[in-house]
Amino acid sequence: MKPLNAIRLEPIGVVQTKASLDDLKHGTATSKIVIKKEFSKGLDGIGGFSHLFVLFWMHKTSASEKMILKVHPRHRLYLPKQGVFATRTQFRPNSIGLTVVKLVRRAGNTLTVKGLDAYEGTPVLDLKPYDPWDRLGKIHVPAWWKKLEKEKERNESASHIG
Amino acid sequence: MKPLNAIRLEPIGVVQTKASLDDLKHGTATSKIVIKKEFSKGLDGIGGFSHLFVLFWMHKTSASEKMILKVHPRHRLYLPKQGVFATRTQFRPNSIGLTVVKLVRRAGNTLTVKGLDAYEGTPVLDLKPYDPWDRLGKIHVPAWWKKLEKEKERNESASHIG
Numbered sequence: 296m297k298p299l300n301a302i303r304l305e306p307i308g309v310v311q312t313k314a315s316l317d318d319l320k321h322g323t324a325t326s327k328i329v330i331k332k333e334f335s336k337g338l339d340g341i342g343g344f345s346h347l348f349v350l351f352w353m354h355k356t357s358a359s360e361k362m363i364l365k366v367h368p369r370h371r372l373y374l375p376k377q378g379v380f381a382t383r384t385q386f387r388p389n390s391i392g393l394t395v396v397k398l399v400r401r402a403g404n405t406l407t408v409k410g411l412d413a414y415e416g417t418p419v420l421d422l423k424p425y426d427p428w429d430r431l432g433k434i435h436v437p438a439w440w441k442k443l444e445k446e447k448e449r450n451e452s453a454s455h456i457g
Numbered sequence: 458m459k460p461l462n463a464i465r466l467e468p469i470g471v472v473q474t475k476a477s478l479d480d481l482k483h484g485t486a487t488s489k490i491v492i493k494k495e496f497s498k499g500l501d502g503i504g505g506f507s508h509l510f511v512l513f514w515m516h517k518t519s520a521s522e523k524m525i526l527k528v529h530p531r532h533r534l535y536l537p538k539q540g541v542f543a544t545r546t547q548f549r550p551n552s553i554g555l556t557v558v559k560l561v562r563r564a565g566n567t568l569t570v571k572g573l574d575a576y577e578g579t580p581v582l583d584l585k586p587y588d589p590w591d592r593l594g595k596i597h598v599p600a601w602w603k604k605l606e607k608e609k610e611r612n613e614s615a616s617h618i619g
Contacts, residue, residue, distance in 0.1 A: 304466065305550055307542075307550050307551070322590075330542075334526065334542075334550060336526040337526040337527070337540040337541045337542045337549070337550075338540045338542050338543070339527060339538075339539060339540035339543065340539035340540050340544075340599065340601075341543040343543065343597075343598065343599025343601075343602070344543065344597070344598055344599065345595075345596045345597040346593055346596050348555060350512075350553055350555070364496065364498040364499040365498055365499070365501060377502035378499040378500045378502050378503060380469075380492075380499045380500050380583070380584040380585070380586075381499075381501065381502035381505065381586055383586065383588075387583060388467055388496060388499075388583075389466050389467060389582045391512055391553070391582060391583055393510060393512070393555070393583075395590075395591055395593065420551045420553060421542070421550075421551050421553055421555075422542040423542070423555055424542075424543055424544065424545065424598070424602075425593065425596060426545075426596075426598050426602060427596070427606075428484075428557075429557055429591070429593075430592050431508055431587065431591075434507045434587060434588075434592065435505075435506070435507045436505065436506055436507075436586070437502060438505070439502075439505075440505070440586075440588060444589075
């Protein structure tokens with residue numbers, strides 16, 4: 296496998312949000328994604344989709360955190376550690392975050408979205424439309440995941456922060 | 458916005474597949490993802506999920522293709538060009554591919570998956586479990602997307618190649 300050390304990711308934009316950590320965690324945050332002017336044309340037609348995948352660079356993750364390979368799901372110590380690829384933790388070798396958001400509005404190079412669990416100032420790497428093929432029928436998830444689901448109250452959606 | 462030129466992506470593994478281009482396109486390919494031994498522990502528990510997001514580096518995209526900002530959806534010239542962020546085209550500033558796959562089996566550091574539209578030798582950047590929050594209820598997509606959907610026959614799922 297050839298090394299990809301030469302790969303440079305270029306942020307296409309940045310997250311602007313004043314949402315509380317609680318709102319970020321619970322998928323109730325409203326945020327703006329401001330796309331660089333040079334990429335603005337790439338947004339044409341995006342308003343036809345109600346939901347998007349946002350890929351972002353989790354810039355607050357430290358080098359040592361990227362080395363972690365097993366975590367307690369959402370920091371719940373009573374749950375056995377799982378491999379990072381079996382969770383959505385921010386600790387992973389490549390700090391790419393992935394979240395499905397609702398697209399509220401596009402105005403020029405600014406998108407208003409709901410449900411993004413990314414901090415103010417987070418570099419955005421890519422946007423992709425969510426389409427019916429992404430909406431699976433029958434799926435299954437492990438018992439620990441269901442346990443965490445039961446813990447949640449009233450939150451209409453969830454996030455991968457904390 | 459600070460430049461991220463120093464970001465280095467490290468492949469966590471590689472795609473191995475003998476599937477035909479047709480199978481890749483139609484979501485019917487069976488592929489292996491071989492994870493580097495050093496990251497193998499990160500897979501622990503992944504078998505509890507039936508489906509995964511695979512993030513991969515579309516290494517065949519050229520520098521000039523990355524500059525493209527509008528494309529005819531899936532090369533259909535009769536459809537008006539859309540911004541690349543409104544499509545799943547491989548032409549985009551950061552060549553990160555995203556596909557939902559069915560996890561067939563984990564054996565050591567090798568995953569067998571179904572539905573991955575990535576070529577043999579594609580570097581894999583991340584794996585994330587698909588969970589019920591990723592399965593949206595009501596969504597909408599533009600008219601051109603529905604037109605393409607009607608074109609498809611018999612394919613149980615779809616891909617973002619060609």
